[in-house]
Amino acid sequence: MSSAISVRRLTKDFQIGIRGLKLRAVDNLSLEIPRGQVYGLLGPNGCGKSTTLKVVLGLVTATAGEISILGHPSATAEARSRTGFLPEAPYFHKFLSGRELVTYCARLSGVLPSDLTTAVEDALGLAAMTDAADRPIGTYSKGMLQRIGFAQAIVHDPELVILDEPTAGVDPVGSAAIGRMIHAMRDKGKTVVLCSHLLGQVEQVCDRVAIMDRGKLVLEGRVEDVLARRDRHVMTIEAMTPAAREAAEAALAAHGAQVTSVTHPRRSLEDLFRELVTGSRDA
Amino acid sequence: MTPSLQRTLWISRVTFLEAVRQRFFAFLMVLGAAMVLSSVSFRVFDFGHGELKFIADFGFGGMFLFGSVLSVVMTAQLFFSEIDNKTALTLLAKPLSRSEFLIGKFFGAWAVLGVFVVVLSGLLGGVMWAREQELVAMAEQAGKVPVTFSASGMFQFALLQWLRLGVVITIVLTVSALARTFLFTVVVGSLAVVAGQLQWIAQDAVLKPTGSALYGAFLWLSTRLLPNLQQFNIGDALVLGATGVPGEAVVEVALSGLAYMVAYLFIGTLVFRRREI
Secondary structure, three states, X not given: OOOOEEEEEEEEEEEEOOOOEEEEEEEEEEEEEOOOOEEEEEOXXXXXXXXXXXXXXXXXXXXXXXXXXXXXXXXXXXXXXXXXXXXXXOOOOOOOEHHHHHHHHHHHOOOOHHHHHHHHHXXXXXXXXXXXXXXXXXXXXXXXXXXXXXHHHHOOOOOEEEEEOOOOOOOHHHHHHHHHHHHHHHHOOOEEEEEXXXXXXXXXXXXEEEEEEOOEEEEEEXXXXXXXXXXXXXXXXXXXXXXXXXXXXHHHHXXXXXXXXXXXXXXXXXXXXXXXXXXXXHO | OOHHHHHHHHHHHHHHHHHHOOHHHHHHHHHHHHHHHHOOOOHHHOOOOOHHHHHHHHHHHHHHHHHHHHHHHHHHHHHHHHHHXXXXXXXXXOOOOXXXXXXXXXXXXXXXXXXXXXXHHHHHHHHHHHHHHHHHHHHHHHOOOOOOOOHHHXXXXXXXXXXXXXXXXXXXXXXXXXXXXXXXXXXXXXXXHHHHHOHHHHHXXXXXXXXXXXXXXXXXXXXXXXXXXXXXXXXXXXXXXXXOOOHHHHHHHHHHHHHHHHHHHHHHHHHHHOOOO
């Protein structure tokens, strides 16, 4: 089965000014995002992650490289009909109600009239927006805007959902609600690609992460793997063999210490991020 | 109805709703209506051309002026609000092509101008009909032949005005697809309207022999690239009915307007396809 998103040797240059100076936003990026997982795309501002998403969605053309979504070339109607997208800081027509917006997006996404009511109500329900669905969007709070944005992104039951900073400016309660929606999508077998600066949340909800810096990929892998520090160990003494335990206890007791567990210690995703991004920049 | 047409109509529908909720539209509509209605009060300044002609010219002028402003500013605003607020990102990430988006914007804006033209034409027609009744009675008493008002002529005139404003909308959308800012679009769009009004000068010049091939080519290109917006100014002949306009001429003008609309929309979609959002 093909990947949810396959990016091969993607490069994107922007021309600046009339002299045509090039700014390389994405530099030879290759990514394989597997299906059915929550994938975090991380990086500091200007690292190229939003540009990458725009290229994936066909909103910006690539300078070089190949991209496919669910086995189809990106930017085709077939690929986009199976993709949902919530942009960063979404803005919607204020005069529409939440239900009207989701209906509008459902029709643009190809939902049939016979399925429209069910699709709209399901999306509103998953986004916990049913109660406020008939209010004009102009009266919504920031968190409600994000949730109605989430509803419009999933109303056509896409296989792939791309969320760009879904919790930016949202309070912890709203942020937790969005986290639950992401989990719900994963439980339904969907692939979710998440761009975020909230590293704690990414660590909680993502199965895999990729970290970008200056347009390049600096790390990619399962969250468990990239956070584990294999050069150190935490020992759980009860699981050791008697001989080893005795030897360890004896050695430690000589220093007045007591062993309680042996396991792989973890560092936080935030520490890893800072080490990779800020460290390289300082150098 | 094909899925593509459905998507285009949904874009048009939301564009129309957004436009009619704007205060700018209401303001220009009220201003235009006030100008048409006030024409009766100013009829004493008819400069000897007859009251009905003065009322008609006053109304046509208001419709053209405010309609043009609305076509340029509102269309540019409707386009750039989608780009600047990033709603275009949300929409174009869906299986919606850029040509469907742009054509949907066009039909939405054109529908708004349709409402504008219908309301002002209806008001102007009402004013002219009422005054015609009075003038006919006065002329009969004086034994003169009165100038009459043609309702069907007013309908044809309204249709031609709607087409003219449609041409302006397509020009503005083409410029929008290329431009980076709202202001640039409004300035270039306004200049295009002025150039379209003066295009007949180039048409006259191109018929005269010229010594410079470059100048001749420039004139020829000007007459092809820019529509002659003056050709839609046949309101007097249509509405006052004294001279009348052959049906073929009206059809020719209408077809010319439609051809420019299609051409500009085609160019606009080609340009917009390459735009990075």
